[in-house]
Structure formats: C-alpha cells, structure tokens
Amino acid sequence: MANVLVCIKRVPETSGEILLTDDARDIDARHVGYTLSAHDECAVELAISVAKATDGEATVLSLGSDDSVEQIRDALAVGCTAAVHVEADGSAYGPADVAAAIAEVVRSREAGGTAYDLILVGNDAADTGDFQVGVRLAYALGRPVLTGIATVEVTADGRAIAKGKGPEGTEVFELPLPAVIAVQEGGIEPRYPSIPGRMKAKRTPIETVASPVQPSGNGRVRLELPPAQPSVVEILGTGPEAAGAVVDLLYRLGVVAK
Amino acid sequence: MSGWVLVLVETDSLEATETSLETLTLARGLAERTGPVELHAVLVGTLDAAVRATVLAQLGDQGVTVVHHAQHDELAAYSAAAWASAVAGAAAASSAGVVLAAGTPRGSEIMAHVATRLDTTMAAQVVSVADVDPLLVSRQVMGGAVLELMELEATPAVITVAGHAVEITPAESPQQSEVREFTPELIESDLVGRVVRVEEAEADDTAALAGARVVVGAGRGAGSANGFGDLLELTDLLAGALGVSRVVTSLGWRPHHEQVGQTGSRITPDIYIACGISGAIQHWAGCSSAKTILAINTDEDAPMVTKAHYAVIGDLHEVVPAINEELRRRTG
Numbered sequence: 001m002a003n004v005l006v007c008i009k010r011v012p013e014t015s016g017e018i019l020l021t022d023d024a025r026d027i028d029a030r031h032v033g034y035t036l037s038a039h040d041e042c043a044v045e046l047a048i049s050v051a052k053a054t055d056g057e058a059t060v061l062s063l064g065s066d067d068s069v070e071q072i073r074d075a076l077a078v079g080c081t082a083a084v085h086v087e088a089d090g091s092a093y094g095p096a097d098v099a100a101a102i103a104e105v106v107r108s109r110e111a112g113g114t115a116y117d118l119i120l121v122g123n124d125a126a127d128t129g130d131f132q133v134g135v136r137l138a139y140a141l142g143r144p145v146l147t148g149i150a151t152v153e154v155t156a157d158g159r160a161i162a163k164g165k166g167p168e169g170t171e172v173f174e175l176p177l178p179a180v181i182a183v184q185e186g187g188i189e190p191r192y193p194s195i196p197g198r199m200k201a202k203r204t205p206i207e208t209v210a211s212p213v214q215p216s217g218n219g220r221v222r223l224e225l226p227p228a229q230p231s232v233v234e235i236l237g238t239g240p241e242a243a244g245a246v247v248d249l250l251y252r253l254g255v256v257a258k
Numbered sequence: 259m260s261g262w263v264l265v266l267v268e269t270d271s272l273e274a275t276e277t278s279l280e281t282l283t284l285a286r287g288l289a290e291r292t293g294p295v296e297l298h299a300v301l302v303g304t305l306d307a308a309v310r311a312t313v314l315a316q317l318g319d320q321g322v323t324v325v326h327h328a329q330h331d332e333l334a335a336y337s338a339a340a341w342a343s344a345v346a347g348a349a350a351a352s353s354a355g356v357v358l359a360a361g362t363p364r365g366s367e368i369m370a371h372v373a374t375r376l377d378t379t380m381a382a383q384v385v386s387v388a389d390v391d392p393l394l395v396s397r398q399v400m401g402g403a404v405l406e407l408m409e410l411e412a413t414p415a416v417i418t419v420a421g422h423a424v425e426i427t428p429a430e431s432p433q434q435s436e437v438r439e440f441t442p443e444l445i446e447s448d449l450v451g452r453v454v455r456v457e458e459a460e461a462d463d464t465a466a467l468a469g470a471r472v473v474v475g476a477g478r479g480a481g482s483a484n485g486f487g488d489l490l491e492l493t494d495l496l497a498g499a500l501g502v503s504r505v506v507t508s509l510g511w512r513p514h515h516e517q518v519g520q521t522g523s524r525i526t527p528d529i530y531i532a533c534g535i536s537g538a539i540q541h542w543a544g545c546s547s548a549k550t551i552l553a554i555n556t557d558e559d560a561p562m563v564t565k566a567h568y569a570v571i572g573d574l575h576e577v578v579p580a581i582n583e584e585l586r587r588r589t590g
Contacts, residue, residue: 014520014539018403027400038504038521038540094379124366124382126520128406129399131361131382131418135338135370144450147338147367163457166336167270167364170457175450185521186514219379221394221407233564236552239572240580246552247584249568250496253529253550255472256589257497 002054002154002177005116006047006080007061007102007137008040009090010071011127024222026091027127036071039122041190043183046152047120048079048191054154056117057081061105063098064090069206076201077193083204084109088211094218095128099136104212106141117177118160123147123184128218134182145180146173150187163187261355261414263289264298264326266345267317268364272309274316277360280424282320284387285358292390295355299435300326300348302341303333314435321429325437326351332444337452338364342371344442349376351440354414356393361418373416380416381408385423398423401520401543422526422547467516472498473527475518475545476506477562479534479555479574483511488578489533495585501525503541519544533574537562554578 012018012029019028036044044060051058060075062068063086072083086105093101106116119141121134131147138145149164160175164184175181193201236245250256265285267278282299289295299322305313317325328344345368349357357372359365361383373380381395385405388394393410398420410417467473474493480486486500493500501518502511518525520543530548535541537553537560545551546565553566554577563569570577 012400014401014403018400018539020404027404096379127400129383129397129401130380131366132370132373132380135367136374139371139374144447145338146451147370148363165363166453166456168456171336171453172455172457173451174454186517189508189510219381219408219410221409223399224396224405224407226403226405233553233566234568235558236568236570237572238570240576242570242572242577243580243584246570246577246581247588249552250529250585251588255496255498255529256585 002050002056002117003115004047004051004056004058004118004120005061005106006043006058006075006120008036008044008071008075009062009122009125010034010064010068011037011125014126018225020223020225024224025220026223034067034070036074037122037126038185039124039183042185042188043120043122044075044078044080045188045190046183049188050118050152050154052079059084059116061086061102063088063093063101063211072206073201074193076204077197078191079197081204083206085206085208086211087208088215092217093215095130095132096136097213097215097217099133099140101211101213102137103140105209108212115178117158118152118154119178119180120152121180121182123182134180138180141180143178143180144175145182146175147182148184149181150184152181152183261353262296262298263292264300264349264352264354264357266357266359266365266368267299267301267313268360268362269301269305269309269313273312275360275362276426277362277365277419277421279316279320279426280422281358281360281419282317282322283426284384284419284424285356286321286429288356288387288390291387292355296323297321298324298326298348298352298354300328300345302328302344304329314437318433318435319428321431321433322435323433324352325435327437327439328442329439330441330444332449335452335454337449338367338371339448339451340442340444341368342375343444343448345372346375347440347442349414351438356415356417358417358419361420366418369416369418376414376416378412378414378416379410380418381410382418383420384417385420401539402546403539403543421524467499467501467518467523468525470499470525471528472496473501473518473525473530473548474498475501475503475530475532475535477503477533477535477541478505480506480511481575485575486512488575488582491582492531492578495582495589498527501545503535503538532562532566533578535562536560537565
C-alpha cells in the first residue's frame with residue numbers, strides 16, 4: 001500500500017494574451033483564468049494510478065490563496081481522495097519557502113500518524129518555472145529525489161520504478177521509499193473528470209492549515225513583457241495560389257535540397 | 259558579487275554541448291563586468307581522450323582559465339546528487355561567486371541540488387545579466403512569454419541559462435586552460451537516484467526535432483489523426499521534422515515526442531512552417547527561436563500569423579498539397 005501526496009499549483013492559463021498588473025509585480029490573469037500546470041496534471045494522474053494499484057490513498061496538497069481550492073477540487077474530481085490546503089500568499093514565496101512549508105506540513109502530519117511513501121510534484125511550474133521545489137523538499141525531508149520523470153510504478157516490496165527521458169533513451173531509476181519525484185508531461189495522459197467525480201469532489205472535506213513558515217521571498221523585482229516583435233508579417237498569398245511564393249521563399253532561405 | 263565564476267559544462271559523444279557554450283559566453287560576460295574575475299569550468303565523469311581534447315580546446319576558446327575535472331568510479335552512471343556533489347566541490351575549490359549551467363533537464367536538475375546543498379538561491383532560465391552589484395538577472399517565466407527581473411542576494415548565486423538566449427562568441431583572449439583533476443567525495447545517498455539502465459529509445463525523433471533546420475508544424479487545423487499525410491510529405495520533401503502543438507498530442511493524434519512548446523521540445527530551425535496552429539503561449543515558448551516563421555492559417559488574426567514573418571491565409575489541407583506539388587515540380 002502506497003500513500004501518495006501530490007503537490008499542485010494554481011497558475012494562470014497560458015492560452016490567452018498575458019497582461020501584467022499595474023505595478024508589474026504579477027500576472028493579471030483575471031480575464032484568462034487559472035489552471036493546473038501541465039506537469040502537475042500528470043503528477044495528479046500518476047498519484048491516482050499509484051494509489052489505485054497499491055490500495056493506497058492519493059492526497060492532494062496546494063499552497064496558495066483560498067482560490068487554490070478550485071484546483072484542489074479539480075484533483076479530487078479525477079480521483080484524489082483527501083486534500084490539504086496550505087493557506088499562504090504564494091506571491092510572497094520563493095521556491096525554497098514553498099519547499100520548507102510543505103516539508104513542515106508533511107512532518108507534522110506524519111507526527112500525527114499520516115505518512116506519505118511517495119511525494120509527487122510537477123517538474124516546474126508553468127508560471128514561475130523555478131525547477132527546484134521537488135529537490136528542495138526532498139532534501140528538507142532527507143529523502144531521495146528524481147526530476148523529469150514520466151512514469152512511476154511502486155513495487156510490492158516498496159520501491160519506486162521511475163522512468164524519464166535521458167540524452168540516450170529512456171532512463172530507468174529504482175528508488176527506495178519514501179521518496180520525492182518531480183513529474184514531467186509525456187508519459188501518461190491525465191484523465192478528464194466525470195460528473196460523479198465532480199459531485200464527489202464537492203463533498204470531500206479539504207483540510208486547511210496555515211502556512212508554517214515565514215517566507216524569505218523570491219527576489220522578484222518586476223516582470224516585463226519581452227519587446228513586441230515589429231509586426232511586419234508579409235502575407236504571401238491566399239489559398240493554394242500562394243504555393244509558388246512559398247516555394248520561392250524556401251529557395252531563398254536555402255532549405256530546399258538540390 | 260565576489261569570487262570566480264564557475265560553469266558546469268555538459269558534453270555529448272563528441273564535444274561540449276551548444277547550450278553549455280552559450281552558458282560559458284553569458285558567464286564570461288558576467289565575469290568581465292564584475293572585474294578581475296576568472297572563468298572556471300567543471301567537467302564531471304571520464305571522457306574519451308579525443309572528446310576531452312576537443313572540449314578543452316572549446317573551453318580555452320571561451321576564455322576558461324581553470325577546468326575542474328571530477329572523476330570517480332561511481333560517476334559512470336548518472337545520478338544528479340553525485341554530479342551535484344562534484345559541482346559543489348569545484349565551487350568550493352574555486353571560491354565561486356556564481357555557479358552556472360545550461361537550463362537543460364540535466365543542468366536544471368543538478369543545479370537544483372547544488373543550490374540546495376549550498377543553501378543558496380537559484381535563478382532558472384536566465385537570458386541576460388542586468389547588473390552585477392547587486393546581481394540582477396532577467397529570466398524566462400510563463401514559458402518565456404514574460405521576463406522576470408530577479409535579484410540574487412545570496413552567495414554563491416546559482417543560475418541556469420535558457421537555451422538559445424545567448425549567441426556563442428569566443429573570448430577575445432583565448433586561454434590554455436589549466437586542468438585540475440579531482441575526486442569528489444561521494445556518499446551512499448548520492449548514488450540512490452542513479453540511472454540503473456537505459457532503455458533503447460523507441461522510434462523517437464526528439465533529437466532530430468530539436469536540431470532540425472526545417473520544422474513543419476501542425477495544430478488543431480490538421481483536423482484528425484488522418485490529417486497529417488500532406489504535412490508529412492512536406493516534411494519529407496524538405497528533409498525536415500514534424501512538430502505539433504499540445505492540442506494535437508492531447509487529442510492523441512500524434513505522439514508526445516513530436517510536441518513543440520513549453521512542455522515539449524524547443525526548436526531552433528531556419529524555418530518553421532506552422533500549419534493550422536493558433537499560436538498559444540504554450541506553443542510559442544517552443545518555437546519562438548526559429549529564424550523564420552511561416553504561418554499557414556485560415557484566421558489572419560491568429561497569434562501565430564501576427565507573430566510570423568510570413569503568412570499564407572488559407573486551409574492547410576489546400577495550401578500544403580499545392581506547396582508539395584510545386585516543390586516536386588521544381589526539384590524534378
């Protein structure tokens with residue numbers, strides 16, 4: 001039986017246009033909305049599949065404002081069975097702060113009898129892209145860690161077999177549990193929530209805890225939108241009649257094999 | 259900022275990787291702006307003699323004065339913690355003020371370990387250095403759609419450098435790098451997360467996609483899993499690679515290893531022919547480094563079209579076959 005904790009983050013949608021707040025300290029996502037990072041979605045899916053395969057439980061945890069409950073419910077709707085919301089103003093937190101807070105919550109829950117064999121996180125958040133929360137969390141808990149992992153299985157004798165893409169092919173790792181694994185998109189397809197799943201998610205209690213750390217910050221001075229590229233798109237034509245102009249361009253760029 | 263600047267250099271089967279050379283170029287600029295600061299490099303693991311000679315010549319060209327070369331029997335199989343132990347050892351030996359690596363999967367992973375071990379701050383996906391005192395960097399957030407100006411107070415600062423953000427330039431005064439071999443102190447826990455085996459990659463053209471001179475892109479406009487015939491033919495005619503948007507892999511039309519974007523490959527072709535792709539930020543993060551972008555789209559207001567250098571307004575299922583025919587006609 002493997003108890004899995006999956007840590008997720010509410011992030012702005014990246015499908016629409018990005019606006020900054022007036023003080024340029026943050027993304028203004030009021031109009032585009034929020035979602036889970038793609039990597040986090042896969043971490044949730046892996047947590048559920050590992051828990052099911054081992055008769056364990058998949059618990060979702062998110063550190064952030066009250067709005068994070070929306071993403072917690074999404075994870076409950078696809079099959080997580082317990083939830084912890086660590087209340088905090090995430091914008092004041094750096095990756096080291098987030099890791100320290102989660103580690104402290106994990107320790108206090110373990111002291112209370114709820115231990116996690118496997119902790120999954122997304123490899124890097126779609127917004128801040130820090131690439132380090134999983135590693136810092138593992139060191140804080142004194143556990144082994146892997147990043148960039150696409151699939152995880154837990155064996156009957158309590159080891160995690162993890163696979164991820166390496167420079168020469170698929171790399172296979174075997175970790176003793178408990179362990180921390182940072183998950184990357186590509187190995188599994190996240191499932192969509194069912195209607196009964198959504199109903200159940202609404203009824204599942206979410207345990208709320210105050211963040212146990214004082215954040216030391218993330219060094220952010222301000223955000224900037226990259227200089228807009230001069231909009232000088234040259235329209236080569238409309239429909240199939242443009243083919244000649246396209247091929248002319250390909251020759252000009254020297255990309256047509258002689 | 260004080261102390262030397264140290265760069266972890268990754269190698270492939272032939273030489274130092276392109277992204278490592280980009281990182282060295284950025285690091286050298288940082289060292290030069292800081293004052294009389296030396297540029298050091300760290301190599302991890304045993305290298306074939308010919309590769310070693312090539313790499314040392316590349317590092318000399320980049321102005322590296324000292325190469326710390328970590329060797330240990332236990333470094334034969336990759337383990338991020340062991341690599342980090344080696345880098346942290348070199349950082350201590352060179353009194354590093356800043357430690358850098360390319361923002362590759364490995365570079366990012368190792369630097370996260372290094373920053374944690376050295377109890378310091380890490381800035382990921384840095385594109386430029388804005389100031390050196392205090393150290394201010396500009397880095398990619400939101401998959402590169404937004405830049406964050408970040409201050410790094412703690413020393414040593416740890417930085418990963420975004421791929422293709424820096425143009426490789428050689429040092430004005432090349433160096434004959436001094437090589438210092440050392441044996442990192444590894445403990446058992448450094449080896450727990452090591453690679454136990456590598457499975458043969460299946461038919462997976464990820465590397466080909468990342469390095470392709472021509473990439474033909476396909477998005478929702480392909481219409482279905484059967485909508486890729488003409489696109490694949492164009493890919494063949496141009497000896498390029500097929501790259502797809504996240505929608506296409508999410509719908510199961512094409513495998514994930516063909517995905518271009520924030521959670522897929524980042525491409526740098528001479529031309530990217532984006533067919534039926536709207537150009538969401540997730541996708542733009544992976545294709546914006548293309549030298550030329552040609553968008554083929556029915557919607558002239560799609561972001562992919564407005565951000566492209568060239569565009570054809572039309573249905574890819576009509577335009578692409580016409581391009582294929584014209585190419586076949588001219589190449590005979």
